[in-house]
Amino acid sequence: MRGLRPGGHEFEDDRLARTYLTRSAPETGEVERRRWIFRHPAVIRLTHWVNAVCLLVLLMSGLQIFNAHPALYWGKVSTFDTPLMAMSSTEDDPPKGVTKVLGHTFDTTGWLGSSAGADGEAADRGFPAWATLPSDQDLTGGRSWHFFFAWAFVLNGLAYLVYGLVSGQLRFRVIPSRDQIRHFGASVWEHMTLRFPQGDEAKRYNVIQKLTYLVVLFVLLPVQVLAGLAMSPAMNAAFPFLLTLFDGRQSARTIHFVVAALLVLFVIVHVALVLLSGFWNNMRGMLTGWFVIERKVEPTPAAGETQA
Amino acid sequence: MSRLPSRRALLAGASASAAAALVGGCDRLGNAAWFQRTLKTGEDANLFVQRLLLTDRTLAPEYAEADISPWFKPNGTEDPPDMAYKTLARGKFAKYHLEVDGLVEAPFKLSLAELRKLPARTQVTRHDCVEGWSAIGKWTGVPLADLLSRARLKPAARYVVFHCADTMDQGEDDGGADTAQDDGPVDAVPAGNANPAMTKQSGAGESRKSSGGQQASEDTAAGGGSPVRYYESIDLVDAFHPQTILAYDMNGMALPVSNGAPLRLRVERNLGYKQAKYVMRIEVVESFAHIGEGKGGYWEDQGYAWYAGI
Numbered sequence: 001m002r003g004l005r006p007g008g009h010e011f012e013d014d015r016l017a018r019t020y021l022t023r024s025a026p027e028t029g030e031v032e033r034r035r036w037i038f039r040h041p042a043v044i045r046l047t048h049w050v051n052a053v054c055l056l057v058l059l060m061s062g063l064q065i066f067n068a069h070p071a072l073y074w075g076k077v078s079t080f081d082t083p084l085m086a087m088s089s090t091e092d093d094p095p096k097g098v099t100k101v102l103g104h105t106f107d108t109t110g111w112l113g114s115s116a117g118a119d120g121e122a123a124d125r126g127f128p129a130w131a132t133l134p135s136d137q138d139l140t141g142g143r144s145w146h147f148f149f150a151w152a153f154v155l156n157g158l159a160y161l162v163y164g165l166v167s168g169q170l171r172f173r174v175i176p177s178r179d180q181i182r183h184f185g186a187s188v189w190e191h192m193t194l195r196f197p198q199g200d201e202a203k204r205y206n207v208i209q210k211l212t213y214l215v216v217l218f219v220l221l222p223v224q225v226l227a228g229l230a231m232s233p234a235m236n237a238a239f240p241f242l243l244t245l246f247d248g249r250q251s252a253r254t255i256h257f258v259v260a261a262l263l264v265l266f267v268i269v270h271v272a273l274v275l276l277s278g279f280w281n282n283m284r285g286m287l288t289g290w291f292v293i294e295r296k297v298e299p300t301p302a303a304g305e306t307q308a
Numbered sequence: 309m310s311r312l313p314s315r316r317a318l319l320a321g322a323s324a325s326a327a328a329a330l331v332g333g334c335d336r337l338g339n340a341a342w343f344q345r346t347l348k349t350g351e352d353a354n355l356f357v358q359r360l361l362l363t364d365r366t367l368a369p370e371y372a373e374a375d376i377s378p379w380f381k382p383n384g385t386e387d388p389p390d391m392a393y394k395t396l397a398r399g400k401f402a403k404y405h406l407e408v409d410g411l412v413e414a415p416f417k418l419s420l421a422e423l424r425k426l427p428a429r430t431q432v433t434r435h436d437c438v439e440g441w442s443a444i445g446k447w448t449g450v451p452l453a454d455l456l457s458r459a460r461l462k463p464a465a466r467y468v469v470f471h472c473a474d475t476m477d478q479g480e481d482d483g484g485a486d487t488a489q490d491d492g493p494v495d496a497v498p499a500g501n502a503n504p505a506m507t508k509q510s511g512a513g514e515s516r517k518s519s520g521g522q523q524a525s526e527d528t529a530a531g532g533g534s535p536v537r538y539y540e541s542i543d544l545v546d547a548f549h550p551q552t553i554l555a556y557d558m559n560g561m562a563l564p565v566s567n568g569a570p571l572r573l574r575v576e577r578n579l580g581y582k583q584a585k586y587v588m589r590i591e592v593v594e595s596f597a598h599i600g601e602g603k604g605g606y607w608e609d610q611g612y613a614w615y616a617g618i
Contacts, residue, residue, distance in 0.1 A: 139615070
């Protein structure tokens with residue numbers, strides 16, 4: 001364990017930032033400057049975790065709803081003979097799961113089309129039991145979960161947006177600064193080599209991070225909500241432009257599915273980067289608000305500071 | 309550093325068991341009555357907000373004739389097993405009468421020929437099944453508002469209930485039970501928590517074989533009692549909506565048996581399970597608590613939301 005001994009307090013531009021000098025590697029005499037910054041205000045932390053729960057429930061209950069008719073189409077109506085994508089099971093014993101995507105057929109036994117149900121027997125179902133909520137085939141149960149958490153998601157998202165706009169957090173978090181745009185190429189390279197910014201640069205999100213959040217917040221999530229609403233016959237009466245926007249109800253259903261997949265991809269990358277860039281620091285940041293920025297400095301002039 | 313792999317393994321193991329606990333926990337939670345009531349508030353909010361957004365006369369989108377689906381997928385009951393219905397169907401519904409009664413000043417009966425003589429509305433609309441698929445059809449029929457005006461509602465009237473000819477769950481003393489074994493609702497009625505009106509559709513991979521349905525009817529039979537027929541209910545907002553009609557024609561031809569002959573409800577702005585087929589009787593009520601299991605419809609009694617605007 002590293003010995004952590006507070007050095008001098010150092011308030012920079014961030015009033016809450018504190019700097020500690022700690023001994024990190026006695027054999028080299030190198031000193032790490034640990035600076036605590038208060039990164040995530042309570043509203044951001046709360047809405048983040050509520051959102052995480054909502055997205056997980058919406059995904060799994062959405063797959064449950066999808067399973068009621070595991071096929072996707074383009075346009076106003078279902079063209080049953082020519083789906084864009086369809087999952088089905090064969091009459092074999094045991095049945096095989098077959099997934100057709102844009103005319104290509106894949107054997108997806110055990111995963112899509114046919115997989116073990118709660119009793120262990122092969123069941124005809126689009127997505128497997130472990131991916132759906134409820135786990136059994138239960139369309140109305142899935143709908144109940146989906147609508148409740150859709151409301152929670154929308155209200156939580158609005159709270160986040162209003163707070164973010166009023167506090168300036170949103171602008172700080174998702175709008176790249178001019179210098180970041182200039183160094184876009186270098187930032188891409190840093191990402192690819194998994195080198196994460198340190199020191200002052202780590203106090204703000206990097207340009208790719210900002211642009212990703214920007215797209216998720218202002219493209220993917222709104223499109224997802226609108227595509228969901230476009231599937232409602234009553235909403236179609238209230239706002240016919242929803243159908244124009246998505247080129248028909250079945251297209252809206254397909255887009256809802258594809259955007260859900262993109263959000264899953266975002267979450268996978270997000271979680272992977274959380275793990276790679278310091279899991280505990282990131283988790284502490286999103287749970288307590290406090291985040292540590294470390295920076296290697298030359299051997300300290302104050303020798304007494306480094307004593308064990 | 310040497311402790312890192314074990315910590316990582318620990319983390320992985322912890323998250324795997326957390327995930328398993330989460331899934332199992334959610335299923336248990338979803339079965340708890342208090343949590344189901346909580347979840348239902350989402351669907352209550354759907355009704356509340358959609359009623360705010362829609363006026364009583366906001367129309368569902370109507371389509372061009374060119375948009376009509378070449379095949380309008382029949383769903384649920386496709387051939388009612390009931391002897392009384394079969395007799396009517398053999399006679400081309402010449403002996404069919406629609407009854408309108410309940411909380412009305414002037415209950416009446418009309419034959420199909422008489423219904424066809426009334427002012428009609430024709431609309432090309434999209435049908436959205438709760439399962440997710442859609443089809444467009446052209447419907448011609450009598451506006452429900454006209455029939456209700458003719459019957460004159462009593463002040464207490466709040467809901468309109470549609471009683472249908474097709475038996476969904478068999479009672480053991482029902483004459484139609486024998487014929488129901490081959491096709492019709494036995495396949496169409498899955499047990500418990502399945503989907504409204506599922507039929508096996510090749511290619512689109514429906515998710516359930518018919519065995520669940522068999523069990524459902526056997527369970528009911530074991531309990532005895534009279535057959536449970538399809539029914540649905542709507543409130544007066546939807547009942548007096550200009551696009552709410554009792555359709556006798558589909559795509560310019562007499563409604564086929566598989567799509568609900570001789571008369572089916574079209575209540576646009578709602579999902580498919582509200583579009584009752586084989587309508588025999590329209591009953592105006594103050595409350596549907598005494599009908600069926602009291603939830604306002606056959607599928608509502610299985611747990612589906614009474615309001616089906618989304």
